[in-house]
Amino acid sequence: MxxxxxxxxxxxxxxxxxxxxxxxxxxxxxxxxxxxxxxxxxxxxxxxxxxxxxxxxxxxxxxxxxxxxxxxxxxxxxxxxxxxxxxxxxxxxxxxxxxxxxxxxxxxxxxxxxxxxxxxxxxxxxxxxxxxxxxxxxxxxxxxxxxxxxxxxxxxxxxxxxxxxxxxxxxxxxxxxxxxxxxxxxxRARNEVEKVVLGLLVAASSIAILTTLGIVGSMITETADFFTKYPLKDFFFSLTWSPNFKGNSDLGMIPLLWGTLYVTLVALIVCVPVGLFTAIYLAEYASRATRSWVKPLIEVIAGIPTVVFGIFALVTVGPFLRDWFAAPMGLGDSGSSVMTAGLVIGILNIPFISSLSDDIINAVPQSLRDGSYGLGATKSETVRQVILPAALPGIVGAVLMAASRAIGETMVVVMGAGAAAQLSLNPFDAMTTMTVKIVGQLTGDTDFAAPETLVAFALGMTLFLITLGLNVFALYIVRKYREQYE
Incomplete structure (x- = not known):
């Protein structure tokens, strides 16, 4: 059967x-x-x-x-x-x-x-x-x-x-x-059924924890294996990334970390102001009719596959930035750059910032607004001095989600930023990120006993620690302001 x-x-x-x-x-x-x-x-x-x-x-x-x-x-x-x-x-x-x-x-x-x-x-x-x-x-x-x-x-x-x-x-x-x-x-049938339901809920909530522990455990094991074959100091402090499966590889993560943080910074510079201002407009200024069609249109962006954004970066944004900014200013002649990838990743992250921030701003008690207006504050003063501070914990969470997605983005970076592992301050230079190299080291005919393959797990563990640090910082901000406004 x-x-x-x-x-x-x-x-x-x-x-x-x-x-x-x-x-x-x-x-x-x-x-x-x-x-x-x-x-x-x-x-x-x-x-x-x-x-x-x-x-x-x-x-x-x-x-x-x-x-x-x-x-x-x-x-x-x-x-x-x-x-x-x-x-x-x-x-x-x-x-x-x-x-x-x-x-x-x-x-x-x-x-x-x-x-x-x-x-x-x-x-x-x-x-x-x-x-x-x-x-x-x-x-x-x-x-x-x-x-x-x-x-x-x-x-x-x-x-x-x-x-x-x-x-x-x-x-x-x-x-x-x-x-x-x-x-x-x-x-007592009700008591028995509710015990079973409680057990199912506990089991469901444990899946995320167990999955995280499994991921971290596998990453730690493979990362430890990598550091038995490659010096820890060279991985964390070398300024050169040059893998070679035939030997004599230089697997320094600094250029990859720099590219990851640079692309993420550009993406946040684009999506945080635009997304937050959009959320403020929709929550505090837009009419109900305007809100009913503007918000769904913005959220459509979240449903577009990232490969489509990669194509957009490759054929539209990259050439536009090269022809109108990089080449005239003498900063480069390539369509693949940090600015291209960061700008497109920032656009695809706008819905996360705007939608979450909009919901959070709407959740601020109306009594805070009424009290501010009663004291003679204008709408803009109420938004700046009352609503945004009260909604800050949730806004920080939205920004953290956007940052995590920017750090973990791969397809847009492959198609928009290039594959050059280098240290440069020029935003119009081609660079690459840790996620791109993780995919590259695990793709094709690879030897999982070689440090050139195992380095992907060390890079993944580093990304995990970075996002963990972001979460801890966000938790600190949330707790600090939650105590102040609750």
Whole structure:
């Protein structure tokens, strides 16, 4: 039974449990809902939960464990020459999975029978041609050892699918019996359901924390590996970035950090004033009719893919800045520059500043405005001296979000700023950022044991620490002004 069909069966059993548990609870109260401890639907939800939670937990656990068990057993049967190290083992198992998937596709397409797929022989049959006929391309000829492993892989996977279906259905039926049997008027169904909901909320809120810990843990591990192969001092203080996979690389991060901060600074200079002034206008000065069409138009910018902004920077903004500013002033003749990337990133960040700041300004209590007007202040004085200070914590958060997006932007920088890692004060020079080089070092035929590849993790960890510092600073500002205006 496929996973999709299994989910449909679980859903049907949960629905049946809901109806039966609710009906049984009402029957125990003689059909009078007032004699029940909880509302009738709580009994139904309790029955459905008893079906869903055990069955879904068993299904998820099986889907996680089965591939690891199958691959462990299959890799243990492979000849030693195919699994000389971890990389060779992974490559061989990838071939085994690809051949097994191709055999499944061939059976589904009718090119092979179910029995024939298990008895096919690479010595007498061109496996590569058979699979190519059903749209599965293989890079090399299939060896007898890989074919045998693929056939065993299919057999074990099929057995695992059958056992998975039996286990999940058994758990669902047991949960149905348990949930329906508890449908009695004295049972505190509401309390049980609310405990489950609370647990789900806690689990959902823990996902972000666990994900962050996982990301940081993996980054720390790979970064530590990098610094065992490359001097820490040279990475943080060298002024040259010149990676070379053949050796003698100079992996100084200073030029990349400078380019990242320079582009971010230009972007913030563009988006913060424009976005904040737009928010003030919309919140305090614009009529309802004007606001109803101006704000959606501004927010449309947030939905444009960044690659479109990159094209805009490459074909429009870059040549315009070069022809009208850089070349006449003798500052450069290239359309790729810090100013190009920063200006476009600033434009795409305007909606974040304006929309968030607008909502925050509107959340300032009207009593503060009325008090200011009552003391004789004008609208502009009220905005400057009352509304903006009161909304400052939220505005700082909006600026931080814009800064984080500017720091992490890649596509616009690739297409608008160039790829030169250099230290320069000229905003019309081509530069690059840390995110661009992270992508570059992890793209193509890379060796993950080489410092030239591992440096991407060190750069990522540095970016993480920079954004963490921004968050700490923003938290300080928020707390300081929140105490003053609350």
């Amino acid at each position: 496929s996973v999709l069909m299994l989910l449909a069966v679980i859903g049907a059993l949960a629905l049946a449990a809901f109806v039966l548990a609710r009906h049984r609870a009402l029957a125990s109260a003689g059909g009078n809902p007032r004699d029940l401890h909880s509302l009738p639907n709580y009994y139904g939800w309790n029955g459905a939960i008893w079906v869903l939670l055990p069955a879904m937990a068993g299904l998820v656990l099986w889907l996680v464990v089965q591939p690891m068990v199958v691959e462990s057993r299959i890799s243990g049967t492979l000849p030693a020459e195919l699994v000389t190290d971890a990389a060779a083992r992974a490559l061989t198992m990838a071939d085994v999975r690809r051949v097994a998937g191709g055999l499944d596709t061939a059976v589904a397409a009718g090119a092979l029978s179910a029995d024939g797929s298990g008895q096919i022989d690479s010595q007498t049959t061109d496996i590569r041609a058979v699979l190519a006929g059903v749209g599965v391309a293989l890079g090399d000829e299939v060896s007898p050892e890989v074919l045998a492993a693929a056939q065993d892989y299919r057999a074990m996977t099929a057995w695992g699918a059958a056992a998975r279906s039996a286990l999940v259905l058994a758990l669902a039926l047991a949960g149905l019996f348990r949930g329906v049997s508890r449908g009695h008027k004295e049972f």
